[in-house]
Amino acid sequence: MRFYAPRWIFWVTLVGATSGTTFVARAQPDVRDHRAHGPPASPPTEAPPPPREEKFAARAGFVWITGHWDWRGKWEWVPGHWERERAGKKWREGRWDKKDNTWVYVGGEWVSATEPAPTGQPPPPPTGAPGTPTEAPPPPREEKMAARKGFVWIAGQWDWRNNKWEWVAGHWERERAGKRWRASRWEQRDGRWARVEGVWEDEGATTPPSPEPPPVGTNPPGPPPMGRPHHEWRLDRPVVSSYWPSKGKIGTRIVIRGRNFPADTQVLFGGQPIMAAKIKPDTIMFQVPTGVASGAIELKAGRGRPLAVGAFEIAAAFDPVAEQKRLEEERRKAAEAAWAARQRELAKDRAAREAEWQRRRAEREANREQRRAERIAQLQAKWERAFLADQDTQDELTLHAQRVAELERMAEIAELSSNGKLAVRVGVARTREDDRHEQRMVALKASFKGGQP
Numbered sequence: 271m272r273f274y275a276p277r278w279i280f281w282v283t284l285v286g287a288t289s290g291t292t293f294v295a296r297a298q299p300d301v302r303d304h305r306a307h308g309p310p311a312s313p314p315t316e317a318p319p320p321p322r323e324e325k326f327a328a329r330a331g332f333v334w335i336t337g338h339w340d341w342r343g344k345w346e347w348v349p350g351h352w353e354r355e356r357a358g359k360k361w362r363e364g365r366w367d368k369k370d371n372t373w374v375y376v377g378g379e380w381v382s383a384t385e386p387a388p389t390g391q392p393p394p395p396p397t398g399a400p401g402t403p404t405e406a407p408p409p410p411r412e413e414k415m416a417a418r419k420g421f422v423w424i425a426g427q428w429d430w431r432n433n434k435w436e437w438v439a440g441h442w443e444r445e446r447a448g449k450r451w452r453a454s455r456w457e458q459r460d461g462r463w464a465r466v467e468g469v470w471e472d473e474g475a476t477t478p479p480s481p482e483p484p485p486v487g488t489n490p491p492g493p494p495p496m497g498r499p500h501h502e503w504r505l506d507r508p509v510v511s512s513y514w515p516s517k518g519k520i521g522t523r524i525v526i527r528g529r530n531f532p533a534d535t536q537v538l539f540g541g542q543p544i545m546a547a548k549i550k551p552d553t554i555m556f557q558v559p560t561g562v563a564s565g566a567i568e569l570k571a572g573r574g575r576p577l578a579v580g581a582f583e584i585a586a587a588f589d590p591v592a593e594q595k596r597l598e599e600e601r602r603k604a605a606e607a608a609w610a611a612r613q614r615e616l617a618k619d620r621a622a623r624e625a626e627w628q629r630r631r632a633e634r635e636a637n638r639e640q641r642r643a644e645r646i647a648q649l650q651a652k653w654e655r656a657f658l659a660d661q662d663t664q665d666e667l668t669l670h671a672q673r674v675a676e677l678e679r680m681a682e683i684a685e686l687s688s689n690g691k692l693a694v695r696v697g698v699a700r701t702r703e704d705d706r707h708e709q710r711m712v713a714l715k716a717s718f719k720g721g722q723p
Contacts, residue, residue: 313372314341324350328432333361335378355431357467358383360402383464402462403430413440420444420574422451424468445574446470446506447532470506505529508571510579515590517583518558522590524567526554526579532571539582540565558582657718666714670707677703 318339326334329352337350353361364378383402407428415423426440443451454468510528518524526537531551537544540562547556554569564583568576634641657663677700684692 313374314345315371315373317368317373318366319345322347326350328434328436330431330436331355334432335361336363338364338375339366341373341375356380358465402464403435404462406458406463407435407456411437415440418442424451425453427454428456429465430463444507445572447508447530447571447574448473449506508532508535508569508577510569510577513567513579515582515594516580517585517588517593518590519584519586519588520558520560520562522558524556524558524582526567526569528552528554531569534571536570538568538570538576541568558584657715660714660718663711663714663718666707666710670703670710673703674700 318341321339322337324334324337331354332352333355335350335353337348339345340348359380360383362379362381365376366373367376368374407430410428411426413426421442422445424440424443426438428435429438430436449470450473452469452471455466456463457466458464508528508530510526512528513524513526515522515524529552531549531554533549535547535549535554537547537554537556539556539559542559542562544556544559547554562584564581566581567579569579570576658667677696681693681696681700684690684696
């Protein structure tokens with residue numbers, strides 16, 4: 271007679287053995303190779319080779335950044351490239367400096383055009399790299415142009431690019447009310463020539479003296495090199511924002527609103543000047559004169575072209591105040607209708623969200639017990655996995671599996687030798703071992719605290 275162990279014993283043994291393997295595997299660290307792909311190159315101890323000759327043609331508006339040698343375990347040549355020129359700036363080339371027994375590379379950077387070269391730095395190479403000119407600019411070229419109403423001619427000038435003087439042609443710009451253009455110029459400073467950029471200035475302002483170059487080692491004035499650039503919104507010329515009314519009878523008062531209205535602004539009605547207009551920087555008021563017909567309203571200031579305001583219609587029976595009230599009432603009603611429509615949309619959306627919330631609440635109430643049972647099952651399964659992975663449990667499962675295996679071999683021997691007495695003794699021992707194992711598992715579960723010490 272052959273004795274067989276219950277299936278659950280072998281299942282527990284298998285799970286225990288597997289869990290033990292998993293437990294042991296988790297104890298092993300996950301070794302990964304985090305080493306670098308190669309050690310960084312040590313600083314060079316030998317001087318860099320002579321720079322290579324680079325041939326390039328001049329390019330207006332750009333600066334040639336010369337190539338240089340780079341140390342990457344060995345000397346490798348990095349070719350030059352073009353960069354857009356920067357107003358009031360010059361490019362200072364990078365260089366290799368010797369410190370102790372090694373060579374250290376100092377990268378190139380944009381510096382102020384008037385900033386002298388650092389002590390010990392060789393002068394910039396003549397191969398197209400821009401610098402500060404030491405010779406005076408040539409005489410300005412003669413430019414012939416016809417007068418253009420409402421525009422100001424910005425005269426051309428010489429510019430220092432690619433170590434030579436290049437002529438930049440003049441151009442037109444719209445005139446600005448109460449402003450005048452101060453042309454740029456070249457000034458000699460400490461044996462070098464620096465350009466002072468042109469600016470728009472007030473007509474009554476005096477030309478300021480030429481600024482002195484900044485001391486060596488100080489930063490030139492300007493915006494900070496980092497951070498979001500600040501944008502200043504400016505309106506220099508007269509701007510009309512609105513006028514009222516656009517229709518009325520003779521003697522109607524018209525109000526024009528805007529910005530930057532000069533004191534000498536002249537109001538034109540149908541091309542004829544209005545003599546009794548009241549001018550303020552942001553408001554112009556006048557009355558429709560007698561003997562005029564419907565026409566356009568314009569503002570004229572300085573030598574520029576007139577600024578269009580709008581048309582005005584002569585209507586003897588028209589009441590602009592009543593018309594304004596009617597328009598305001600229509601706007602108010604339209605705004606109220608839009609607000610009511612928006613409120614209806616919000617109420618509809620609120621009702622839909624409330625209905626969805628009620629549906630979800632009812633659904634959660636209906637499956638509360640199911641979710642509770644699932645959660646308990648999840649916690650129980652988690653506890654079972656932790657219990658089976660515990661070292662004391664693993665030891666007991668291993669001991670029980672070993673004893674069961676020995677008893678099964680003895681049962682096979684008794685069966686092959688037809689030894690009934692041995693088979694009975696083995697059966698009794700197997701039952702005793704199963705009882706002992708069950709009692710031991712109950713004791714271990716009672717003392718297990720979910721992995722806590």
